[in-house]
Amino acid sequence: MTGVLWTGEEFLKAVGGRVVGSAPSAVSGISIDSRSLMPGEAFFAIKGDRVDGHDYVRDALDNHASVVVVEESKLGRFSRVQPAIVVDDVLKALERLAVAARARAKGKIIAVTGSVGKTSTKEMLRLVLSASGSVHASVASFNNHWGVPLTLARLPPDADFGVFEIGMNHAGEITPLTKMVRPHIAIVTNVEPVHLEHFPSVEAIADAKAEIFAGLEPGGYFAVLNADNPHFERLSLVALKSGAQVMSFGQAKDANARLLMHSVLSDRTAITASVLGKDVAYHLGAPGSHLVLNSLAALLAARLMELDVKAGAAALADFKPSTGRGERHVLTVNGGRATLLDESYNANPASMRAAIALLGQTKATRRIAVLGDMLELGEKADDMHRDLLWALEKARIDLLFCAGPHMRALYDELPEKRRGGWAEVSTDLEPRVLGAIRPNDAIMVKGSNGSRMSLIVKALNARFSAGNAPA
Ligand SMILES: Nc1ncnc2c1ncn2[C@@H]1O[C@H](COP(=O)(O)OP(=O)(O)OP(=O)(O)O)[C@@H](O)[C@H]1O
């Protein structure tokens, strides 16, 4: 067992329920996945979208869970499962532990939401704040009804900073999560037409993001907002009504953290900014104009907590995009090299435009975009795909491959010489993409996760494997 996150007594008090077997004396961590569970951790049998944790309770105990938290109604499925805590509802039990974790937390708490850039901003905050103290932050994009309480339940009481990603697909989802997190600083990266299928308008999306202010700690803490976003005023009004101080980042002249200059280099971005009147020059360890404002939000948050912004900014040199979100690979093609930008994890109009712009700034003889459908965009989906035409023109993309029925709308608009190929599904497009690559190409693959564009990335890496290590 590594360290004590919760004493047995604290844990039982917070979780509630009925103990079967001998109660643990301590819990070293919180797990909802028996495969990654470390000895001594408590296992919560959460029911996810695809699997029910109750199917893995035995595995968790075999892997030396200190205790398993299970549901009363499912107890009949097990014989001699112990030590266990039996509760009415496992997710509610995890939430109770999360609330207890927040109540005992001593550090400053930051929550991040927005249509795009939540994880990037959260990871930048992890780096920036680590220059000033210990940081606990969400794993990956653990930003939903189980991800947020899980992250909170794992918060060590003496962490100097807690950083929480909060996401949503529908109105009303952020409110309970932010009330659990109770941030001192709430960041909204931006508001864009994402998950539009579930909203009547982009304004309604802005209102749903603004729910994050409902959880802000009282006492004039901070709402950190994107001054360049068309919904800035709408968000500001809600923040002000909640008693927050509004602080802004962006290119706008009056932004509190203002971008002065940036230049996208092959492996990083050089940035100069003025953060609450203090000039800082730094390198962000990944290329991309779209990432710049995320870093400003992180530095503004640091400055609002009166931290060393210079040291925080220097730490951003270590920022790396995660898998499928801009990760770069070098391909070896016919003895030459080509660059692959893996953006296959997800897509919406905002991140699509950002990735196309980045491809346009990538050094290459030919620039090839391989795009899959952006999902959940509702009735205007075809129009939103067609509207990418200008972004492709502006970035001087030479060749476009498309997969999916919505992408057909865009593909049909292309001039003949730019048409690489279209297919209904990504696997059918794959051989044509593989056959088209030449040395000195830059190729960017992007689409919603459900469009399965990652299969093309995998195939490219497998075929041109000699140098497929991340660039
Ligand atoms: N400010 C931004 N504007 C446009 N695109 C961005 C921005 N920040 C990040 N991106 C791009 O959007 C994609 C998703 O980024 P990120 O994972 O940070 O977002 P997220 O909001 O956490 O997404 P998710 O909802 O999937 O958790 C990446 O390809 C990234 O490069």
Ligand SMILES: [Mg+2]
């Ligand atoms: Mg995320």
